[in-house]
Amino acid sequence: xxxxxxxxxxxxxxxxxxxxxxxxxxxxxxVGFVYDRGASHLELFDETAxxxxxxxxxxxxxxxxxxxxxxxxxxxxWERRKxxxxxxxxPAWGGWQDSGPILLLVALDRELRVAARAFGATPRGNRAQxxxxxxxVVALAIGLGGGAxxxxxxxxxxxxxxxxxxxxxDGELEPGDVVLATHVRDEAGDDLAAPExxxxxxxxxxxxxxxxxxxxxxTTAVAATSEEKHALARPGALAVDMESYPAARAAAEAGIPWxxxxxxxxxxxxxxxxxxREVHGRYLGPALKYAxxxxxxxxxxxxxxxxxxxAGAALELALRRLGPVLAAAEARP
Numbered sequence: 001x002x003x004x005x006x007x008x009x010x011x012x013x014x015x016x017x018x019x020x021x022x023x024x025x026x027x028x029x030x031v032g033f034v035y036d037r038g039a040s041h042l043e044l045f046d047e048t049a050x051x052x053x054x055x056x057x058x059x060x061x062x063x064x065x066x067x068x069x070x071x072x073x074x075x076x077x078w079e080r081r082k083x084x085x086x087x088x089x090x091p092a093w094g095g096w097q098d099s100g101p102i103l104l105l106v107a108l109d110r111e112l113r114v115a116a117r118a119f120g121a122t123p124r125g126n127r128a129q130x131x132x133x134x135x136x137v138v139a140l141a142i143g144l145g146g147g148a149x150x151x152x153x154x155x156x157x158x159x160x161x162x163x164x165x166x167x168x169x170d171g172e173l174e175p176g177d178v179v180l181a182t183h184v185r186d187e188a189g190d191d192l193a194a195p196e197x198x199x200x201x202x203x204x205x206x207x208x209x210x211x212x213x214x215x216x217x218x219t220t221a222v223a224a225t226s227e228e229k230h231a232l233a234r235p236g237a238l239a240v241d242m243e244s245y246p247a248a249r250a251a252a253e254a255g256i257p258w259x260x261x262x263x264x265x266x267x268x269x270x271x272x273x274x275x276x277r278e279v280h281g282r283y284l285g286p287a288l289k290y291a292x293x294x295x296x297x298x299x300x301x302x303x304x305x306x307x308x309x310x311a312g313a314a315l316e317l318a319l320r321r322l323g324p325v326l327a328a329a330e331a332r333p
Contacts (some may be wrong), residue, residue, distance in 0.1 A: 009063040016065055019196065020044075022055055023062040030055065031066065034201045045200050052204070101129075101136035102326060103157035103210075104319070105148055105247045111164040112141040114312045117321035135326070144242045147252040147315050159198065159257050159326060162247035165311050166262035167229055167241040167272075170215060173264045175307035176314040178211035179239045181260035181297045187217050194248070195257045198326070202259055205325035206318060207269065214238035216260055217246035224272040239264060261318060263311040265304075273300050 011022045013034040022030040022042065032044035032053060042055045104115050109123070111207070116123050119137050123128030140151050152160060152186035166179065180202055185191045204215060215237045223229050223240045229318040232240055244260040266272050 002318045003023055005055070006060060006063075007260055009055070010042060010060075010310075012065070013037075013042070013063050016197075016278045019066055020237060021064045021066045022060055023064065023236075024055070024059050025061045025307070026059070026066065027318035028321065033186045033197060035201070040105075044137045045204055080320060092170070100158040101138045102159045102161060103151065103155050104137060104139040104152060104161050104163055105243065106139065106141050106164045107144045107243050108161075108164065109141055109310070110312070111315070112139055114315050115139040115163065115319060119323065135323070137323075146246065148243070148247040149253075152250045152254050152256065157256060158252040159259070160247055161259045161261060161326075162244045163259075163261040164243065164263070164264040165308070165315070166216070166241040168210075169229055169233040169237045169268040170214075171268050173212065173267055174210075175264055175267060176210070176299070177264045178206060178209055178212045178314055178318050179216065179262045179264065180206060180218040181244060181262070183212050183215045184218055184248045184260055185237075187220060190245075192245065192248045192252060194259060198257045198259055199256060201325050202261070202303055202322055205321045209314070209318060209321070211318070216241060216244045216262060217243060222276060224276055226271050228267055229268050233268065259322075261315075263315045263318070265307050265311045270303075273304065 013022075014037050016034065018038060019031055019033055022044070024030065030044075030053065032046045034044045036043040040057050042057065042060065044053050044055070046053055049104060060255070106112050106115055109126075111130060112123050114125065115129035116130070116139055119130045119139075121128040121137075121139070122143075123139075128139040130137055138155055138157070140147075140155075142148060142151055146161075148160075168174075168177075174192070180199065181194050182199065183191050183193050199213075203211075217232050217237050217240045219232070219240060219242055222242070223232060229240060239262050241262055244262065247259050
């Protein structure tokens with residue numbers, strides 16, 4: 001490549017964790033996320049994360065960094081809280097240590113078993129540890145809504161993935177549908193945007209599944225009834241859970257990239273059995289007690305079992321899809 005300035009721009013675009021605009025010699029623009037480059041070409045995902053594009057270097061006139069580098073921004077915020085800002089060339093991708101694991105945070109034992117199956121591990125207590133696509137993975141069940149900050153501090157991960165089951169806030173979503181968060185919002189209205197680069201890679205990995213991108217609403221109590229979910233619904237909000245916002249906040253405060261991935265169990269029009277409002281070590285006893293209340297309760301439990309089985313299979317498949325992509329991203333300089 002003869003143009004030293006363009007060669008430098010290509011390298012900067014490869015290291016950048018936001019969208020760039022490639023201005024071509026024919027006057028057209030192409031917006032996307034650069035995931036690889038060669039001596040004669042640039043490879044990127046387009047801004048919808050549905051198409052992989054190859055652009056010859058000879059066709060590039062300029063590269064403009066138009067998208068926010070959210071991973072670097074969160075890292076700098078964390079450093080400012082510490083009182084000292086590290087040099088700008090300190091990589092934000094990788095968190096505290098490049099050798100740390102990918103940390104999967106779930107709430108329930110059942111979600112932990114699903115996550116463990118995705119990378120061939122066996123849960124021991126509230127923890128499962130193994131490897132996925134040659135990358136260390138730790139999955140922790142931390143309960144409903146809490147424990148994320150402690151988990152991040154203890155594990156010192158390179159990437160945090162909040163995952164598990166959720167309720168639907170959009171009438172189009174069905175049991176087993178996968179939701180990848182673009183934002184997570186708590187009950188007070190505080191909003192965190194998912195780091196763009198890792199989200200784009202995840203969306204690419206999930207292509208072909210029935211998955212949606214949008215906002216997750218996080219509550220401090222279970223939204224068990226259809227009426228409660230309708231009260232939380234708003235344009236762009238797809239699902240409700242209790243864990244994604246605390247996990248995202250803990251990761252952002254530590255300067256670590258994060259993802260939030262949920263699978264729908266109970267759609268917008270349905271309600272969960274009353275015993276799901278309370279936290280139980282095991283749900284078999286409360287479920288059997290509920291079943292004794294009558295035939296309608298038995299039918300409710302049967303429907304919930306089918307939906308949960310479908311959601312578990314979808315979550316396992318989604319995590320298997322994500323593994324190689326996230327591992328490859330971690331291998332980047």
